[in-house]
Amino acid sequence: MIFTIAGKELRALFNAPLAWVVLAVLQVILAWIFLVSLDRYIGLQPQLVQYPNPPGVTEFIVAPLFGSGAVVLLMLVPLLSMRLIAEERRNQTLTLLISAPVSMTEIVLGKFLGLVLFLFAVVALMGVMALSLLAGGKLDFGLLAANVIGLTLLGGAFAAIGLYISALTANPVIAAVATLASLLVLWIVNMGAPDPGSPLHLISLMKHYESFAKGVIDTGDLAYYVLLIALFLLLAARRLDRDRLAS
Secondary structure (H helix, E strand, O other): OHHHHHHHHHHHHHHOHHHHHHHHHHHHHHHHHHHHHHHHHHHOHHHHOOOOOOOOHHHHHHHHHHHHHHHHHHHHHHHHHOOOOHHHHHOOOHHHHHOOOOOHHHHHHHHHHHHHHHHHHHHHHHHHHHHHHHHOOOOOHHHHHHHHHHHHHHHHHHHHHHHHHHOOOOOHHHHHHHHHHHHHHHHHOOOOOOOOOOOHHHHOHHHHHHHHHOOOOOHHHHHHHHHHHHHHHHHHHHHHHHHHHHO
């Protein structure tokens, strides 16, 4: 049932003009960033060859591309997650959904999986851009894989938070604004903490993404994203359980 719900959500995304417009705009932005970085890298070749260990195309082009992709997803996910449950509530179809012979956990996981698959398509397109560099050079596949994993987990965390906030309201616009505000807070929460041991670093989405951007897959960062995703999915399921009991 989870995959059935995920397939329904994925079809709904691709049937909506918004998703195609967002994808098109996103690819234009990322392609522009990619080409500008490539042009700059080619222009700096005479200077780079003078260094004993000059950065390769993966460090100079691919890692910054995925970093830019993280910021773009921060802006994109609230637009995509706002309708997941809020629209069901606004259209008064939520009662039919929660009264169906399916658990709230399956509903939440299905909607979450559908959105994550859409986001992974965005990450995969960025990976294709990176692989195109093989036509004229070599790639650090370890660094590329770490960036793909990190951005996928980050997108999953964005989606889980957006799904939970969407479950709290019947207004998709409010859900989008609240999700964006929440993600921004979690993104920059550690910027005002000069102490490296500050607990604010433990909850910062940006801080935990930095190691992936550098090619390091840290188990602590993996655990952070997995637990964050699980927490907000659990909260969303409990919210729907309360709606079921109230109906």
